[in-house]
Amino acid sequence: MADFAVHVALLLGLPPLLLGLINKTKALFAGRNGPPLLQTYLDVWKLLGKGAVYSRTTTWIFRAGPIVSLAAVLCAGLVLPLASNASPLGFAGDLVAFAYLFGLGRFFTMTAALDTGSSFEGMGASREAAFSAFAEPALFLSLAIVCVPAGSATFGVAFGTLPWATWGISHPTFLAAALSLFAVLLAENSRIPVDDPNTHLELTMVHEVMVLDHGGPDFAFVLYASAVKLFVIGALLVHVLLPIPADGGWRGAALLCGGEIALAVAVGVVESVMARLRLPRVPQFLVGAAVLAAIGLAALYYRGAP
Amino acid sequence: MLALAVVLVSIALLCATGLAAVLAGRSDRAALHLSTAGSVIACLAGAIASLAALIRGEQASLRAAWPLPVGQLHVALDALSSFFLVCVFLVSGLSAVYGAGYLRAYIGKRRLAPALFFFNLLVAAMAALVIARDGILFLVAWEVMSLASYFLVTFENEREEVRRAGMTYLVASQLGVVFLFVLFAMLRRGASTYDFDAFAAAAVPASGLANTCFWLALAGFGTKAGFWPVHIWLPDAHPAAPSHVSALMSGVMIKMGIYGLLRALTFLGPPPAWWGAVVIAIGVVSGLAGVLHALAQHDLKRLLAYHSVENIGIIALGIGVGLLGQSHHNPSIAFLGYAGALLHVLNHGLFKGILFEAAGSVFHATGTRDIESLGGLSRRMPVTAAAFLLGSVAICGLPPLNGFVSEWLIYVGAFRASASLPHAWAVAALAAVPALALIGGLAAACFVKVFGVVFLGEPRSEAASTAHEAGRMMLTPMVLGSLLCVSIGIWPAAAIRLVAPAATLLGRLPSVPMTVAGPMVAITRVAVVLLALVALLALLRRALLAGRPVASAATWGCGYSAPTPRMQYTAASFAEPVLEPFAAAIPRRVRQEGPAGYFPATAHYEEHLGDMAGERFLVPATRRVLRAISRIKVIQQGHLQLYLVYIAATLVALLVWQLAGSGR
Numbered sequence: 011m012a013d014f015a016v017h018v019a020l021l022l023g024l025p026p027l028l029l030g031l032i033n034k035t036k037a038l039f040a041g042r043n044g045p046p047l048l049q050t051y052l053d054v055w056k057l058l059g060k061g062a063v064y065s066r067t068t069t070w071i072f073r074a075g076p077i078v079s080l081a082a083v084l085c086a087g088l089v090l091p092l093a094s095n096a097s098p099l100g101f102a103g104d105l106v107a108f109a110y111l112f113g114l115g116r117f118f119t120m121t122a123a124l125d126t127g128s129s130f131e132g133m134g135a136s137r138e139a140a141f142s143a144f145a146e147p148a149l150f151l152s153l154a155i156v157c158v159p160a161g162s163a164t165f166g167v168a169f170g171t172l173p174w175a176t177w178g179i180s181h182p183t184f185l186a187a188a189l190s191l192f193a194v195l196l197a198e199n200s201r202i203p204v205d206d207p208n209t210h211l212e213l214t215m216v217h218e219v220m221v222l223d224h225g226g227p228d229f230a231f232v233l234y235a236s237a238v239k240l241f242v243i244g245a246l247l248v249h250v251l252l253p254i255p256a257d258g259g260w261r262g263a264a265l266l267c268g269g270e271i272a273l274a275v276a277v278g279v280v281e282s283v284m285a286r287l288r289l290p291r292v293p294q295f296l297v298g299a300a301v302l303a304a305i306g307l308a309a310l311y312y313r314g315a316p
Numbered sequence: 317m318l319a320l321a322v323v324l325v326s327i328a329l330l331c332a333t334g335l336a337a338v339l340a341g342r343s344d345r346a347a348l349h350l351s352t353a354g355s356v357i358a359c360l361a362g363a364i365a366s367l368a369a370l371i372r373g374e375q376a377s378l379r380a381a382w383p384l385p386v387g388q389l390h391v392a393l394d395a396l397s398s399f400f401l402v403c404v405f406l407v408s409g410l411s412a413v414y415g416a417g418y419l420r421a422y423i424g425k426r427r428l429a430p431a432l433f434f435f436n437l438l439v440a441a442m443a444a445l446v447i448a449r450d451g452i453l454f455l456v457a458w459e460v461m462s463l464a465s466y467f468l469v470t471f472e473n474e475r476e477e478v479r480r481a482g483m484t485y486l487v488a489s490q491l492g493v494v495f496l497f498v499l500f501a502m503l504r505r506g507a508s509t510y511d512f513d514a515f516a517a518a519a520v521p522a523s524g525l526a527n528t529c530f531w532l533a534l535a536g537f538g539t540k541a542g543f544w545p546v547h548i549w550l551p552d553a554h555p556a557a558p559s560h561v562s563a564l565m566s567g568v569m570i571k572m573g574i575y576g577l578l579r580a581l582t583f584l585g586p587p588p589a590w591w592g593a594v595v596i597a598i599g600v601v602s603g604l605a606g607v608l609h610a611l612a613q614h615d616l617k618r619l620l621a622y623h624s625v626e627n628i629g630i631i632a633l634g635i636g637v638g639l640l641g642q643s644h645h646n647p648s649i650a651f652l653g654y655a656g657a658l659l660h661v662l663n664h665g666l667f668k669g670i671l672f673e674a675a676g677s678v679f680h681a682t683g684t685r686d687i688e689s690l691g692g693l694s695r696r697m698p699v700t701a702a703a704f705l706l707g708s709v710a711i712c713g714l715p716p717l718n719g720f721v722s723e724w725l726i727y728v729g730a731f732r733a734s735a736s737l738p739h740a741w742a743v744a745a746l747a748a749v750p751a752l753a754l755i756g757g758l759a760a761a762c763f764v765k766v767f768g769v770v771f772l773g774e775p776r777s778e779a780a781s782t783a784h785e786a787g788r789m790m791l792t793p794m795v796l797g798s799l800l801c802v803s804i805g806i807w808p809a810a811a812i813r814l815v816a817p818a819a820t821l822l823g824r825l826p827s828v829p830m831t832v833a834g835p836m837v838a839i840t841r842v843a844v845v846l847l848a849l850v851a852l853l854a855l856l857r858r859a860l861l862a863g864r865p866v867a868s869a870a871t872w873g874c875g876y877s878a879p880t881p882r883m884q885y886t887a888a889s890f891a892e893p894v895l896e897p898f899a900a901a902i903p904r905r906v907r908q909e910g911p912a913g914y915f916p917a918t919a920h921y922e923e924h925l926g927d928m929a930g931e932r933f934l935v936p937a938t939r940r941v942l943r944a945i946s947r948i949k950v951i952q953q954g955h956l957q958l959y960l961v962y963i964a965a966t967l968v969a970l971l972v973w974q975l976a977g978s979g980r
Contacts, residue, residue: 026453061864065871067774069694071705081849085842099845102836103728107715109753110723111846114714117760121705124768124885126871127692132768132885139764140893143757147750154734154749161735163728212874223872227860231853295898300750307746311739 013258014098020263021087025237028244028274032201032267035278050237057230063216065223065277067127075122076224076231082115083235084198087242091249093266094258105153105163107144108246109157112198115235116142121222130212133256134219137289141216144296145197148190151303156250158310170256183313184250191247193299194274199240201277203287203295244273320376320393322365323401323447327440333358334436337429341440344428351432355439359409362443366401369393370561370814376515390449390511395817399658400446400575402814403650406800407567407665408439410793414673415560417789419682431471435561438464438569445572451500451510453459458496458572462540465569468561469553469831481549481556488549488836492539496576499532503583515583525586530591533580534598541573543632544602545929547625551609555620557686559676562617566624566672567665574661578822581639586808586824589643593744596636600751605929607758608898611765611926616675616685619766620668623711626755627664630723631657633748637729638823640745644737647829649745652729654819655832659811660722663710665803667719670707670797674700677786677794679771682779686770687887689780694771701771703794708763710801713756718804718842721811724839725832727752758894765890774881806843809836888923889896895925903931 031048037044048054049077064072089108091097120138123131157163160171172184197204200217212219221232248254249270254262287295333354340347368374377392393401397812415435419428441464445457466489470482492863500510502525507514539546550570554562581587606625613619634657641649677700678693679685694701710717726748733745775781784792804811816828895902903926911919951962 058860061866062861063867066868067692067871069772071694071772073857077850077853079598081846081853084849085846088845089842099842101841102835103724103731104838105731106658106724106727107720107839107842110713110715110756111718111842113712113756113760114709114846117709117712117714117764120760120764121768121772124764125772127773127881127884128871128873128879129883129885130874132773132890135764135768135891136885136890139757139761140896143754143761143894144608144897146753150753154731154746157731158735158746161732163731182795226855226864227857231857251721289893290896297897304750311743 013094013096013226016115016258016263017088017098020092020266021023021238021241024267024270026054026234028270029237031073031271031274032098032278032281035275036282039279039282050233054230054234057225058227060226061230062226065126068125068223071118072122072125072223073228074119075125076221076235076246078118080117080231080235080238082118083238083242084110086111086115087245089165089171090242090245091165092245092297093254094260095169095254096258097165100164100166102167103163104165104194105157105168109149110151112188112221112239113142115239119220119232122224126223128223130215130219131222133213134216134222137216138220139297140187140195141292144293145299148296148300148303149194151300151307152187152190152194155183155303155306155310158307165249169254172250172253183234183306183310186302186309188247188250190299190306191243191250193238193295193302195243195247195273196277196280197292197296198243199236201283202281204292206286234296240274244270247273317376317378318400319365319374320370320378320391320447323362323393323443324378324391326362326365326405327443327673329354329358329361330436330440330443334367334433334440337432337436340429344423347429348416348419348423351436352412355412355436359405359412359439363402363405363409366398366405367392367814370395370398370402370817373817374518376734376977382450382453388450388674389453390513391444391447391453392449393447395821396578397446398577399814399818400571400661401443403571403662403665404439404442404446404568406504408442408564410797411560411564411673412439413566414563414676414790414793415558417787418558418560418676418680420787420789424972430467431558431561434464434467435564438468438496438564441566442572443454446575449512449648451504451512451515454512455493455500458493458576461569461572462486462493465561468536468565469557471558471561472556475556477552481552483849485549485553488539488546490612492536492546495536495539499529499536499580502529502532512579512583519583519585521608527588529580529584530587533577534594537545537573537576537580538598539573540570541577541631542570542625542628543598544601544605544625545933546928547602547606547628548930548934549614549928550624551621554624554672555615558664559617559672559679560618562676563669563672566621567669570624570628571661571665574628574635574657578635582822587639587643587838589640589741592639592641592643593741594636594638595639596744596748599629599632599634599636601629602626602632603658603755604758605629605901606893607675607755607762609925609927611758611762611895612902614686614688614887616678616687616766617672617771618685619687619762620671620675623671623759623762623821624664624668626759627660627668627711630752630755633657634660634726634729634753636951637726637745637748638819640733640737640741641729642823644741646733646736647823647825649729649733649736649921650823651816651819651825651829652725652732652832654822655812655815656722656725656729658815658818658822659718659725662811662814663718663722663801665838666797666800666804667707667710667717670703670794670801673790673797674707676703677790678783680786680790681783682777684777687766689777690770690775691773691777691780691881691884692771693780697771697785699791699795700786703791703798704726705767706798706801708767711807712760712763714760716802716805716846718801718808718811719835721804721839722863723752723756724835728835731821761891761894765887769885769887769890773884774938776881776884788897806840806847808839809833813835814845816859847889902926903928
């Protein structure tokens, strides 16, 4: 019960902090003060208190979009183990459910965008559809690296058998998985080099333009869902990179929080030092991530590890 | 025995009411009611009987004398037959109800009797095919099925493209059946009879003969199933047929190819591992080619037809994983692969039925299948739109619907194979994982595109803005199908019970090898939590907005204040960034006239995306064969005298041969 409470508290409480950390890091690089660390919490709170304006073109699907997206990422967060190797909704084969729950959220974000009839939002949805499709193989190949040694498509089991003791030997393969997952994280969360959350021109946006017409509590859901998504995919990466104890406890929670914070800073650094890729280059970036994971997988088989 | 008897009576009832529709003469209305009632009753009875047989594990067989010189009338029920019977009767029953609503618009315009007769005949032939246990009976049912569906495809035969599509289909299915003739002839060599029991008892050992049989079965049954590259008839035939027929053909008829392949595999002894790798390769290519070509389509039904190729690919991935597991005597991998493939057969029948029926309703309401001229239909056709959305989520394999369950089984089978099989075969199984992931991502792109462009936004044409919701007869099967999709998705444990007996039969496993009951309950839990979260957030949103100002306005046009519906994003634009990296795989013809001068009045852009298999392989190959054959034309000059000379020469040659033979 205590584990469950910790899991839910981390899942609900921590995500908005990561967005604040990213912005702080970027501000530091730019020599600005930047918005307060807790700005995203304030934004969500403010938006929850507002009314709403809906386009006359939209239907119930537009209103369902943010709800289903948020429910799907929260559900994915309940499937993935966070501060330990157990999770409230985990089961044998939960890895597939995890990936497909994100797919469900994305499906509804994209249909909600098309519901407005705006060509800008259509453009954003189209790019999101393309990039997420190309990110899927990278995600599944790096998940395969994680779960082939365990022989199980189950997060709890796979994390339990990650070879921390032999980290030196398996190092390259898991580094490949981690790098590939990091690329997926950047793409799935609309960060540079795939998308720029700070862009001002509708024509160049991907995620931001899809949610252009959402306002009030709907937009609060959208904002919160994107923070949760970053947190959840980040937690997966942290599990691959850090030896979070199987039974969790305070060490698990501390490692997870530390890892997530480091990750947010890393994302901020990437955003500060890199320009965004040209749109036609993005699929190459994601296919590159998939190839990296495939090479890691090949190395794993070559060693005869599984 | 009772179940088999009910199935036989259902088949007889289908044929009888079909015939009665023809004999009803001038009254199309009476014919429609009669044959629909007959097929609904028959399908209901058949579905219940086969379901009961499946759950109780009933086996029955019946032999009777057959007046033909070869073969005998031998029908039987086992788990595999019962499972496919459930699929056939379920989807056919729903399609029949839909057809009754769909065909009503044609009353007085054309004779309905042939369409009704062949529909019932098609269902009867599929049911007979699944229970047939004799090679000749099987092939007869197979041919009746092919021909009945040919006549259904060419229902509107005054249109040229329909006749063309029909001819392509006819030629493809007849070419396919040639492989089956050879297959059964080869199987008979070992068994010395056409009886399936004898085939199975002879169980061709792993040898050159078994390999030949395997390739023949892949070619013959694969043509019907729609494996790449012999899927080429499918995207033509489905749009040409009336929508309830498309639903039936895509939902169950192409699965008869899968049934045939699975049944043939039971005759062939233990499979070598490379069969599994071959089937996985076919699955990867069919799945990716299907979904990519689907993305390129603008014709709603043609798009759905390509998705059938994609889903057949997914089924093939399951079969391949099952074969790999079976060949390595790994019961759990074999079970997961086969169970996933079989469940996907049922699932695809259900959601593709909904999608084709919804597409038919759209066509019915607007008179067009071109998605670029539709839009905003969810306001005018709310139930159809909701059903299409549900079908889309299901076909993309997303939770909490049924498509997720079957894809989950295949994924977990492949992951398990990747860890416990020898390395070469582990990699083959692992190839299924990124392929399934990419197929899933592309399918989501495609269904967001089609749902968004057809049902959301503003209407792009007069026809779309005056559309009306379909009648109750057409909505009922969509709603029922949706309910089934939801129930399998939320309660997969029940669905597993349906496929488990057939999967153990295919894998030749002594019992259900490992319990998937745990994960199935867990999937239920995930689905319930997901739905509860959705409900909770919806209530939260409602509570927050209560009493606050909620205004309506125009969509934000980014500063432009006079947008028209024509400015909305089109399906072609939507698909472009997804297709761009695959440009080499899809032949593209573009005709473009850019705006010219200072005040350009017009510009023109035209793009045609073809089918790679057809344009790059099949058409050139056919042309080459025809050219080779045309060399023989030299001897065919049309002069009667010359032909008489041929006859005389042949007779003389035979005479000489005979005399030389007897002289020795």
